[in-house]
Amino acid sequence: MAVVYLLLDVSGSTVRHGFHQRAAQALPAVVDRIERARGDQAWLGMVTYADQAALLIPLTRVTGLHHLPVPRPGGFSSLAAGLRMLASCTAHDTDQLAADGFATPRPIVVIVADGLPTDRDTDVLAARASLDADVHALLPDHVPALAAAGLRATLHRHGPDHLPDLVETLL
Secondary structure (H helix, E strand, C coil): CEEEEEEEECCHHHHHHHHHHHHHHHHHHHHHHHHHHHHHHEEEEEEEECCCEEEEEEEEEHHHCCCCCCCCCCCCCCHHHHHHHHHHHHHHHHHHHHHCCCCCCCCEEEEECCCCCCCCHHHHHHHHHCCCCEEEEECCCCCCHHHHHHHCCEEECCCHHHHHHHHHHHC
């Protein structure tokens, strides 16, 4: 069984250089790769963040994902808000899966961002501390590795079009 969450930056800056469009175009391939790798034993959820976080796809079996919503870009980049919402979702979803009789593997979280968040570092670090998951960050080269160090995440240096390949390797 695999439980994967995407944490997608949809701030206003993502429309520059086609980041938002490439991320949205990669989502169907992500679902396809997860389904091929794990079939009905795979679950996917997606949280987006800008000024606020939003649960765009509640944790769902990938075989049940027939329509993928397209996130709307705009606002600042509150990664802390996204991490807080994701921490709440993963805790709730893990409890629900266990109550339904499923084994509950440690969730895999993939952060997809076009740059640094606009939050204070202390807010991001506190939000990350509350998230119990294996975290991976898909960040562009211009984001300093040291700036991402507090995320306690495996750093991947690619654009959003590499998201399907990354997710497949994590399963």
